[in-house]
Amino acid sequence: MTQQVTLNIDGALIRAAKGTSVLDAALDFGICIPHLCHVSNIEDIGSCRLCIVENIVNGRSKITTSCTLLVQDDMMILSNTDKIRRLRHNIAELLVSEAPNSRAMQDIALRCGVEETRYSFRNNDCILCGRCVRACTGEFGVKPLGFVGRGKDRRVEAPFNLRSKLCNECGRCIDLCPMVMPACDGPMETGKERLCGNCESKLSDTDLTLGYCVGCYFGEGIQCQRSPINV
Amino acid sequence: MQNTNLDSILESRRSQPHQLIEVLQDIQEQHGYISEETMATVSEELGVPLMDVYSVASFYKSFSLKPRGKNVITICTGTACHVRGAKLIVNQANAQLDVAPGETTDDGQFTIEHVNCVGACALAPVVTENGSYHHHMDSGKLRKLIKSLESKDTEENSND
Numbered sequence: 001m002t003q004q005v006t007l008n009i010d011g012a013l014i015r016a017a018k019g020t021s022v023l024d025a026a027l028d029f030g031i032c033i034p035h036l037c038h039v040s041n042i043e044d045i046g047s048c049r050l051c052i053v054e055n056i057v058n059g060r061s062k063i064t065t066s067c068t069l070l071v072q073d074d075m076m077i078l079s080n081t082d083k084i085r086r087l088r089h090n091i092a093e094l095l096v097s098e099a100p101n102s103r104a105m106q107d108i109a110l111r112c113g114v115e116e117t118r119y120s121f122r123n124n125d126c127i128l129c130g131r132c133v134r135a136c137t138g139e140f141g142v143k144p145l146g147f148v149g150r151g152k153d154r155r156v157e158a159p160f161n162l163r164s165k166l167c168n169e170c171g172r173c174i175d176l177c178p179m180v181m182p183a184c185d186g187p188m189e190t191g192k193e194r195l196c197g198n199c200e201s202k203l204s205d206t207d208l209t210l211g212y213c214v215g216c217y218f219g220e221g222i223q224c225q226r227s228p229i230n231v
Numbered sequence: 232m233q234n235t236n237l238d239s240i241l242e243s244r245r246s247q248p249h250q251l252i253e254v255l256q257d258i259q260e261q262h263g264y265i266s267e268e269t270m271a272t273v274s275e276e277l278g279v280p281l282m283d284v285y286s287v288a289s290f291y292k293s294f295s296l297k298p299r300g301k302n303v304i305t306i307c308t309g310t311a312c313h314v315r316g317a318k319l320i321v322n323q324a325n326a327q328l329d330v331a332p333g334e335t336t337d338d339g340q341f342t343i344e345h346v347n348c349v350g351a352c353a354l355a356p357v358v359t360e361n362g363s364y365h366h367h368m369d370s371g372k373l374r375k376l377i378k379s380l381e382s383k384d385t386e387e388n389s390n391d
């Protein structure tokens with residue numbers, strides 16, 4: 001039998017199986033911690049940093065990504081404090097300026113309260129969340145896709161940039177990519193890029209029902225900051 | 232010749248994925264760079280997916296994926312060296328050899344590279360030339376260094 005632990009997330013006592021991540025436990029309970037690179041049932045690498053929470057240990061708060069933090073008995077997690085919101089705001093700002101031409105990124109920024117960015121738009125096609133890399137199983141479990149280079153030269157590529165024979169064309173990488181849904185021309189008019197937030201994507205439906213989580217799953221887990229507890 | 236060489240490097244390391252970095256280091260040292268074919272062979276022999284070999288090889292600055300010149304000049308552009316004028320040295324090298332960092336001269340004699348800190352900050356700015364360190368460099372010293380390497384090469388050639 002799997003061992004159960006009890007932890008406290010934003011004041012709610014939650015029971016979760018040992019070995020699950022704090023993020024999963026929170027999402028199962030209905031606390032939407034915004035996240036981007038996390039995809040359920042796939043190992044997490046914590047690359048987007050959006051899912052940060054405060055973990056209170058001996059009265060001191062540590063900021064960590066909840067997707068890579070495993071649940072433990074008597075944990076104290078705060079996912080929606082001023083500090084977290086401020087930090088998350090900045091992370092979302094950085095992410096959206098990296099790739100404002102994705103609707104998912106525009107929506108995430110909006111949900112984290114970013115209305116304008118202090119950074120210049122880079123219009124990249126990839127934000128290195130690594131969803132595709134981790135979801136890819138390839139033929140015989142050998143991946144045809146991975147991270148190449150490091151630092152600012154890091155990118156997702158197949159070996160030598162050739163399409164590999166190992167790709168079995170399942171299309172999972174494309175399904176999970178937050179970049180596949182381009183933002184409409186409005187905010188992305190060349191030379192006049194801006195953050196808009198008026199997209200009619202599925203995400204925006206929740207704006208009509210204030211404070212109520214409609215359980216949308218746009219992009220399978222690019223979540224909003226709205227949770228029943230914030231009301 | 233390269234193949235026998237590769238064989239001896241891989242000898243007794245076959246099917247041991249954890250040997251990847253050591254094997255790549257030896258290849259780098261003996262061939263001067265890691266070619267796509269060698270990566271494919273390494274991947275097969277060690278049982279590591281080609282993707283992982285490529286990721287590792289492209290991650291570390293000390294592995295080069297392109298053939299390098301006979302003389303490799305590595306200019307440190309780490310914090311300490313930057314502050315003490317690494318930029319000027321890079322410019323000097325660029326102008327003198329007419330190649331950008333990371334590239335090799337057309338005659339295959341020189342490759343310029345830059346790294347972030349070689350761990351000798353007290354001696355900044357540092358330039359390493361084929362593995363030997365030169366401290367407190369400035370553009371004048373670098374010019375002389377390159378000149379001497381050039382003349383050494385022509386001497387060797389005329390002796391042949």
Ligand code: FES
Pocket residue numbers: 034035036037038045046047048049050051052065066067068
């Ligand atoms: S870092 Fe946790 S979801 Fe991206």
Ligand code: FES
Pocket residue numbers: 307308309310311312313347348349350351352353355356357
């Ligand atoms: S910065 Fe050049 S040696 Fe450290």
